[in-house]
Amino acid sequence: MDLFNFITHSLNHGVSRSYSDSPPAHYIKKIKSFSVLKKHSAHGHQSTEFEAGGYKWKLALYPNGNKKKNVEDFISVYLEMDGVKLLQAGWEVYVDLRVFLLDQNKGSYLVLQDRNIKQKCFHGAMLDAGIDKLISLKEFTDASNGYLVNDDCVVGAEVFVCKEKRAAKAEFLSMSYYSFTYKHVWNVENFSKLDAILDSEPFTVGNKKWKIVLHPKGDSNGKALADPETLPPRSKTCVEFSLRIVYRMNRKTNHCQKATNQWFDASSPSWGWSHFIALDTFSKAGKGDFVKDTCLVEAEVTVHGNSQIV
Template identity: 45%
Template sequence: MAIGEPASLTQGALRSTSEAPPAHYILNIQQFSALTKHDVERYESNEFEAGGYKWKLVIHPNGNKTKNAGECLSVYLAITDTASLTPSWEVYATFSIFLLDQNNDTYLKVEDEKTNGRRFHRLRTEWGFDQFISFKAFSDPNNAYLVGDNCVFGAEVFVRKERSKGKTESVSMVKDAVSYKNTWKVSNYSKLNADCVSSHMFSVGDHKWNVQLYPNGKGGIGGYISLKLALAEPQNLPPGTKILAEFTLRMLDQLDTRHYYGKASYWFSASKPEWGWQRFVSHGVFFLTNRGLLLKDVCSIEAEIAIHGESRTVFG
């Protein structure tokens, strides 16, 4: 619980600290005080996509007056772009809302205690937290949530099931997911001439994967190496299947333990079979002779993957 928070804020919400950033959306607000001074009742973020639906973060900078929020910031998740759905559509989703501690590079993570998900439907398109955080804790410099009048929110949304246009989505989550590692040694790196080089296939969670390396960056961005994790055979997935994978890609320092890495969570599917970093590491760092990212023309890349869930759509 954040410093100075009243005990009442623990009701209906689970609060923790997360080192991993939110998987689906980050909202950076500069000059936050301008929202409060101009008495903006609510601020809606741009749309973002998660679980096959579009969402927005909704922030009441002065608290939601209709919900008796008191001296607290109110933050909600709203489903959007529902015009194409039938009047009886329903989406059950679990979600977390994040707030960045800018000193420690960690996040306050607030989750709904209702673990089977909230039901979003035509008459209830928003769920969230009337008392997300008290104004006192939000502005306390010891918490570093508001620094230089700037703050950063985020969101993760996981669709558990849906009922829309005669189809149902079933999500199976893994309680204690096990991580698997695979190491790929790229030999004769200086002789690579392809835009993209793929590792051998390896299996994790009943699916085959590989790592994709772009020596000169994907899309010719130049000056960087792009690195991505990909489903090796996405065309073999049943229609509507999505796999939630938490993964870390590490470029190993073969002289030291100063490995270069990126960590993320992503729903992989046939239409979105890959995810990673366009600017994973710059050429300037990669080719440093006092680093071991490239040693004797060999680059060593480790993929660590844990499957946290799988979603399948049943058409009825």
């Protein structure tokens, strides 16, 4: 490749180039039968874990280009942060990524970097970053360049953590297009004799546990549905729910139902109605009008989304 084409290639694809006689300091991989890897790696090939700058990483290689970003005729390479649980909530890690290709003809390495964004930023919502168009397949597979010889190549990486800082407060909101509605039925017996507050058996919706809370003598606070133990701090859950009391009186089935949409969090783990149904309705139980002194309390719960602050 002449100097003019070399400079044009680098500018067009936003990749800077340099050369090194030393191998990469953090990761190196020899690939045998690259053509076979290319044939069977439509979704990319992930390296084994390696450590650099106090963090664990993996290198993802797309021999045919990253199709999710509409890359064709180029090799794509990305750095992925592994063991993300070790990354403190709300922190950003800035990384200088250098990708190495061994020139097997000269015994030296071509070092490639993103010209536009040299420092990649990793955080809770961005766990991978790299170079969409690292090198063209035409240039890479040309044996005269030395990168692919006898269908073998050597790829490496250096990862330097430039800085770490706590990011501004961020909130991640995830809403679901398709939400499952769960119906829980609770049979309450001897209603007229109840004095204490009752809790239903817990049930699970949207990976969180819920329960119905019944106040047979009324509740000025209006709390009716919750299980705060499964609501993580600094998170909110969007819930659509309805509560219904079904009872038989004078051989006729009656019901009272109310519905709402609410956001639940650790500080507001429950919500309901303090004036759900008049107590006078159930005072007739002693006269035999309330069939078997029994009623059903039903809850239909749909979790539509979650919000997490980091």
